[in-house]
Amino acid sequence: MEPSHNNKYIKIFITTGLLFLLSALFFGLAGALEYVVPGVWRNIFSFEKIRPLHVSSAVFWILTTAIGSVLCFLKEHNEQNIKNIKIIRLAFYIFTFSFVGILISYCFGIFGGREYWEFNPLFSIPISMGWILFIVVFLSNFKTLKKQPVYVWMWFTGALFFLFTYLESNLWLIPNIRNHLIKDMTIQWKSYGSMVGSWNMLIYGSSIYLLDKISGSKKYSFSNIAFWLYFLGLFNLMFNWGHHIYTLPTQPYVKHIAYVVSMTELLIFGRIIYLWKSSVTTAQKHFHINSYRFLIGADVWVFLTLGLAILMSIPALNIYMHGTHTVVAHTMGATIGINSMLLLAFAYDILKPKTKPKFGYWLINVSLVVFWIALIVAGFSKAYWQFNNPEIPYGEMIAQLKPWFYVFFVSGIVLVIGLVMVIIPLLKRR
Amino acid sequence: MERFRFKFIVFLFLSVVFFGYSAILYFTETEQPQIPNKSAQKGKMLWQQKNCVSCHQLYGLGGHLGPDLTNVYAIRSEEYIKAFLKSGTTVMPDYQLSETEIQELLEFFKYTNTTGVADPASFSKHLNGTISQQ
Numbered sequence: 315m316e317p318s319h320n321n322k323y324i325k326i327f328i329t330t331g332l333l334f335l336l337s338a339l340f341f342g343l344a345g346a347l348e349y350v351v352p353g354v355w356r357n358i359f360s361f362e363k364i365r366p367l368h369v370s371s372a373v374f375w376i377l378t379t380a381i382g383s384v385l386c387f388l389k390e391h392n393e394q395n396i397k398n399i400k401i402i403r404l405a406f407y408i409f410t411f412s413f414v415g416i417l418i419s420y421c422f423g424i425f426g427g428r429e430y431w432e433f434n435p436l437f438s439i440p441i442s443m444g445w446i447l448f449i450v451v452f453l454s455n456f457k458t459l460k461k462q463p464v465y466v467w468m469w470f471t472g473a474l475f476f477l478f479t480y481l482e483s484n485l486w487l488i489p490n491i492r493n494h495l496i497k498d499m500t501i502q503w504k505s506y507g508s509m510v511g512s513w514n515m516l517i518y519g520s521s522i523y524l525l526d527k528i529s530g531s532k533k534y535s536f537s538n539i540a541f542w543l544y545f546l547g548l549f550n551l552m553f554n555w556g557h558h559i560y561t562l563p564t565q566p567y568v569k570h571i572a573y574v575v576s577m578t579e580l581l582i583f584g585r586i587i588y589l590w591k592s593s594v595t596t597a598q599k600h601f602h603i604n605s606y607r608f609l610i611g612a613d614v615w616v617f618l619t620l621g622l623a624i625l626m627s628i629p630a631l632n633i634y635m636h637g638t639h640t641v642v643a644h645t646m647g648a649t650i651g652i653n654s655m656l657l658l659a660f661a662y663d664i665l666k667p668k669t670k671p672k673f674g675y676w677l678i679n680v681s682l683v684v685f686w687i688a689l690i691v692a693g694f695s696k697a698y699w700q701f702n703n704p705e706i707p708y709g710e711m712i713a714q715l716k717p718w719f720y721v722f723f724v725s726g727i728v729l730v731i732g733l734v735m736v737i738i739p740l741l742k743r744r
Numbered sequence: 745m746e747r748f749r750f751k752f753i754v755f756l757f758l759s760v761v762f763f764g765y766s767a768i769l770y771f772t773e774t775e776q777p778q779i780p781n782k783s784a785q786k787g788k789m790l791w792q793q794k795n796c797v798s799c800h801q802l803y804g805l806g807g808h809l810g811p812d813l814t815n816v817y818a819i820r821s822e823e824y825i826k827a828f829l830k831s832g833t834t835v836m837p838d839y840q841l842s843e844t845e846i847q848e849l850l851e852f853f854k855y856t857n858t859t860g861v862a863d864p865a866s867f868s869k870h871l872n873g874t875i876s877q878q
Binding site for chain 2: 348349352353356357360361362363365366425426427428429432459460461467471482485491492493494495496497499500501503504541545548549552553558559560561562563564565568569570573628629630631632633634636637638639642696697700701704708709712
């Protein structure tokens with residue numbers, strides 16, 4: 315379906331998301347420099363401001379673009395304009411003002427101090443309101459879940475569960491939870507784990523829609539295997555989050571449940587290997603399509619990141635990776651390699667720039683591999699220190715990791731160049 | 745129609761179990777103590793307001809620029825911790841903390857130390873992939 319008159323209000327989510335991505339890249343590089351030249355920003359703009367500026371910008375890129383692509387693809391799926399576009403416009407302004415306000419508040423050193431959501435909790439009011447408006451618009455644009463493909467189920471699940479988990483992440487405001495560190499951290503990481511699963515539902519749902527669109531067939535989206543995999547994803551969204559807190563002295567059953575549930579992801583991993591050959595054949599057929607190219611990139615990163623995630627979900631191996639840069643490698647693989655790659659695929663499909671992002675695309679993927687490996691090696695080195703040389707001061711251990719931080723920083727620069735090369739044609743088409 | 749009903753029941757079942765599980769976690773008390781006094785509670789809020797988690801960790805969760813501080817109270821002396829809080833380091837800025845604020849943060853670290861041991865080397869590994877800690 316060709317874009318029609320109310321598309322511009324949806325596209326604006328995508329272009330705003332791209333601006334947040336640029337902000338995330340800028341502050342990401344600034345933060346990485348701190349590892350190469352420790353204390354470089356100490357007296358100007360210290361790390362406790364740079365890190366949330368980077369992390370929140372990345373999260374806002376994911377959320378804003380995910381909303382825009384869901385609405386755009388829902389409109390195409392329904393073959394009619396989005397109803398209640400005024401509400402979406404209102405939600406857009408609420409999100410944009412809140413997100414920009416949060417970034418400004420960081421510059422002034424105003425924090426709520428919760429990892430990943432480091433802003434003052436007052437901002438949670440407009441963010442929740444904006445999300446409720448998104449849900450209202452989403453629900454008003456389809457009548458029933460009956461006879462709907464799997465991606466509509468995924469969007470529905472992602473939209474509802476994000477709201478729940480976001481509100482849950484604010485439960486620390488209740489003194490009884492806040493004043494009980496272990497309970498507080500358990501609930502905090504429960505909400506984060508499920509929240510990432512929720513936005514993944516929005517993004518993976520859109521990627522299935524886009525694959526259908528490119529292949530010209532909806533056979534997969536209605537198939538039993540698609541729904542089994544959806545329920546497996548939902549099961550993990552709900553119960554696998556405990557693998558973040560194996561070393562936290564919380565209730566043991568939380569960890570046992572997480573371990574067993576996380577191992578069900580082996581089914582997805584096995585399926586990727588089983589279908590490898592046919593995936594490569596299909597990839598070669600459609601690789602000339604811009605958006606498809608990013609989908610393939612994300613597929614490779616799903617394989618690598620999921621492999622690492624499964625290893626991290628085994629408690630006996632987790633203790634060698636938890637609290638180290640290996641976790642950062644996993645997060646970067648997931649947010650850049652999977653989420654950003656998929657969101658860029660949607661942006662290329664929706665905004666349709668004329669330029670082919672060939673060089674930028676390869677630059678991103680090659681540099682991300684180097685970046686990822688450097689972090690994993692730094693992570694293993696830190697784990698070796700934790701287990702064998704804890705008497706060496708922390709600062710000295712970090713200094714010994716410097717060669718890997720140089721690789722991380724240089725590959726980070728190349729990664730940013732690649733991403734900028736991919737983003738610019740999109741912004742020109744807004 | 746039948747397939748839809750099956751899918752909907754699975755969705756509903758998983759959701760009910762999930763919300764039940766959440767409720768159990770909200771209302772169950774863990775073995776570890778609550779923050780014992782106002783001073784330590786203020787210390788926790790200060791930890792958040794200064795965004796210490798961007799560089800430091802508690803139980804391995806947080807940033808990587810500085811060390812994990814869960815058990816810093818057991819590992820270092822009060823004077824040592826105070827010196828860091830007062831002047832910062834070559835990487836950590838001086839946050840111009842008052843004596844009271846430094847004391848509140850110390851009380852908070854004293855508390856975090858009572859909740860458990862964060863060192864991953866303190867865990868025993870088992871053949872089935874699980875871990876345990878004395």
